[in-house]
Amino acid sequence: MTTTALLKKLVAFPVLGGDSNLTIINWIKDYIESFGVACTLVPNLEQTKASLHCRIGPSVDGGIILSGHTDVVPVKGQNWDTDPFVLTNKDDGNLYGRGTCDMKGFLACCLNVLPNLVKADLKKPIYFAFSYDEEIGCLSAPELIRHLQNYYPETPKYAIIGEPSLMQPIIGHKGICLYTTTVNGSAGHSSGIRKEVSAINESARLILWLEAKMNALIDAGHIDLRFTPPHSSLHTGIIHGGIAPNVIADKAYFSWDARVIPSDDISTIVNAFKLHCQQRMQELKKIFPDFEIETKEIHPPVTPFDSKVDSDIVKLISKINANTNFGTVAYASEAGQYNEAGLQSIICGPGSIDQAHRANEFIAKEELIKYVELLHNLMHLFSSETIMKEL
Known part of the structure; x- marks a missing residue:
C-alpha cells in the first residue's frame, strides 16, 4: 500500500485520547504480521487499550525504536471544512484529516517501508513501538518502554519519536505536569x-505564590535560552468557587x-508548594479547624527531554536526514520517557506542529515523501556493518 492509502486507513479510526484504541492497534498488528513480523501487544489492566511493539531484523544490541502514538485529539467544536475522519486529498498538495500530522502520517511512513525493511539485510534491528493515550499525558509509554526492554534479549540503543517537526531534529523539550488544588x-x-x-481568598494567595515561585526561579538564573519562554512556567488556567457575592x-x-526546563525538577517545585500549603493550614486551622488544602496530580509528570548534541543519536540522524538544524520545542512528548529509560532519543517527524490539534489539520504530501526517504536512509545505514560500527 502507498503511504497515502495507509494514512487513509489510519485516519478512518476516530480514536481519541482516553478511548479504546483496540480497533486501530489490531488493524496495525494484522498489517505488520502479514509481512511475517511478530507483534506483541501491551494491554492496560482493563484490556480496553493496548500498545504494540515489534522487531524487524536480527536479535543484536544497538537497534533503534521508531516511536509513535495511535490516539488523536477531539474535533468537537472545531469548524472543519471536510469530514475529519475521512482523508481528503486536495489540489494544494496537502492531505486533510484528524491526525494526519499528529501523528498518523509518521505511522503511515513506518508501515510503508515495512516491506523493504523485512527484505533488507539489517545488521541492527529496527523496532516499532506504538502507544495509546499520548494526547492526555503520555500515559502508556513508560509501560510500553519497560515491556519492550524486558521482552527482547538484546538491548536497543536509540529511539526516534516521530512527532511533527517538519523533519527538523529536536533535541529538547520541557517537562509538564497538571494539578488541581482544592481549598x-x-x-x-x-x-x-x-x-x-x-x-477563594486563600486560593488567590496560593496562585500568587505559584507566580512568585516562577519569578524567583527566573531571578535565580534558572534560564535555558533554547526555549521560548526560556524558563520554567507555572500557570493557573481554571478557578472555581463560591455560591454568591455575599x-x-x-x-x-x-x-x-x-512546565519545566530540563535543568529544573517538577517534584522540587511541587514539594515546595505543598510545604507552603502545610504552613498555611497550620496557621488557618487556628481560625477554622477543618481548613484543608489538597493538591492532586491530574496525570503523572511528563519527563523533560534533553539529548546531548554530541550523542550518537545526533550523529545517526545527521547521516540519514538532510536537515541538521537541531532545535527544541515547547510541547511535551514521549521522548523524555525514552531518554529517561536509557535510550538515546530524538524527535524527528513529518508535518508541522502548527497544524496539529486544530480544524482542517493537514500534512503536506511532500513531507511524507521526504520522511519515507529518511526511513529508507535509516534502512541502508542499518544494513551497513561498517557505518554501524562507528555508532
Whole structure:
C-alpha cells in the first residue's frame, strides 16, 4: 500500500485520547504480521487499550525504536471544512484529516517501508513501538518502554519519536505536569470575612505564590535560552468557587500546570508548594479547624527531554536526514520517557506542529515523501556493518 492509502486507513479510526484504541492497534498488528513480523501487544489492566511493539531484523544490541502514538485529539467544536475522519486529498498538495500530522502520517511512513525493511539485510534491528493515550499525558509509554526492554534479549540503543517537526531534529523539550488544588474553608456572611476563612481568598494567595515561585526561579538564573519562554512556567488556567457575592466561599479549587526546563525538577517545585500549603493550614486551622488544602496530580509528570548534541543519536540522524538544524520545542512528548529509560532519543517527524490539534489539520504530501526517504536512509545505514560500527 502507498503511504497515502495507509494514512487513509489510519485516519478512518476516530480514536481519541482516553478511548479504546483496540480497533486501530489490531488493524496495525494484522498489517505488520502479514509481512511475517511478530507483534506483541501491551494491554492496560482493563484490556480496553493496548500498545504494540515489534522487531524487524536480527536479535543484536544497538537497534533503534521508531516511536509513535495511535490516539488523536477531539474535533468537537472545531469548524472543519471536510469530514475529519475521512482523508481528503486536495489540489494544494496537502492531505486533510484528524491526525494526519499528529501523528498518523509518521505511522503511515513506518508501515510503508515495512516491506523493504523485512527484505533488507539489517545488521541492527529496527523496532516499532506504538502507544495509546499520548494526547492526555503520555500515559502508556513508560509501560510500553519497560515491556519492550524486558521482552527482547538484546538491548536497543536509540529511539526516534516521530512527532511533527517538519523533519527538523529536536533535541529538547520541557517537562509538564497538571494539578488541581482544592481549598476547604468556612462558609459565612460576607460581613464576617475576618472571622472566617474564605476558600477563594486563600486560593488567590496560593496562585500568587505559584507566580512568585516562577519569578524567583527566573531571578535565580534558572534560564535555558533554547526555549521560548526560556524558563520554567507555572500557570493557573481554571478557578472555581463560591455560591454568591455575599457568602464567604467554603469551597474552591484551581487547576494549574508546571512546565519545566530540563535543568529544573517538577517534584522540587511541587514539594515546595505543598510545604507552603502545610504552613498555611497550620496557621488557618487556628481560625477554622477543618481548613484543608489538597493538591492532586491530574496525570503523572511528563519527563523533560534533553539529548546531548554530541550523542550518537545526533550523529545517526545527521547521516540519514538532510536537515541538521537541531532545535527544541515547547510541547511535551514521549521522548523524555525514552531518554529517561536509557535510550538515546530524538524527535524527528513529518508535518508541522502548527497544524496539529486544530480544524482542517493537514500534512503536506511532500513531507511524507521526504520522511519515507529518511526511513529508507535509516534502512541502508542499518544494513551497513561498517557505518554501524562507528555508532
